[in-house]
Amino acid sequence: MKTPIAVANAANDALLDFGAANDAARRERYLTVIREQLAALGGMVQRILTMSVEERGEFTLRREELELLPLLEEIAARFRMKGRGRATIEVEAEGADLKVAADRFHLTHALENLVDNALKYSRDEVRIRLSARRVAKGIELRVADNGIGIDRMAQTHIFEKFYRVPTGDRHDVKGFGLGLYYVRLIARRHGGEITVESAPGRGSTFILTLPDD
Known part of the structure; x- marks a missing residue:
């Protein structure tokens, strides 16, 4: 958790101590950094709390009927902004009325984890595609990217707690190895599964598959 706190503090110091607040463009840039880092910190805290509750056997879902196209569009809009013009994010759903019974909060966070990873593990020109369709096992949600990819050995471990995928020459990717573990936890709590x-x-x-019932 130290990284987002440190980055947010640095941006805040720049605003307060180095005159950035008087420059509209710099002020907006630093405020955006602070907002993004606080969101990242909030996501980390939520994942840790969720896993702690799950380990104590107290974890419950609040299911509701969710329309998937609007949900995916909302997620895409947030990450287009975060990508600052370097990310092309497409959304496709098999029918505008495609729905699933799921916990809105946790399903949204699980999908956001996948999209965030797609941004982090991609190169300069990022292309991400979010899609939803009905399959024999239920509802299938896909997050596809044009990133650096994952070798076969790493694929056998990526959903384990604290495992981090080797990033080759990418040295700017931060994390704690909890995101994909959280995604699998949420998928399985819904009676579904996550594969890659x-x-x-x-x-x-x-590929996140959820039962359609």
């Missing part, structure tokens, strides 16, 4: 299709240099597709 990937290869080095060819991007990744994460």
Whole structure:
């Protein structure tokens, strides 16, 4: 958790101590950094709290009927802003009325984890595709990217707690190895599953399948 706190503090110091608050463009840039880092910190805290509650056997879902196209569009809009023009994010749903019974908060956070990873593990020109469709097992949600990909050995471990995928020449990727563990936890709590299709240099597709009942 130290990284987002340190970055937010640095941006705040720049606003207060180095005159950035008097420059509209710099002020907006630093405020955006602070907002993003606080959101990242909030996500980390929520994942830790969720896993702690789950380990004590007290975890419950608040299911409701969710329309998937608006949900995916909302997530895409947030990450287009976060990508600052370097990310092309497409959304596709098999029918505008495609729905699933799920916990809105946790499903949203699980999908946001996948999109955030797609941004972090991609290169300069990011292409991400969010899609939803009905399959034999229920509802299938996909997050596909054109990132650096994941080798076969790492794929066997990526959903384990605290495991971090080797990033090759990418040294700016921060994390604690909790995001994908959280995604799998949420998928399984819904009675579903999460899998990945990937290869080095060819991007990744994460497939979240939820029962349709």
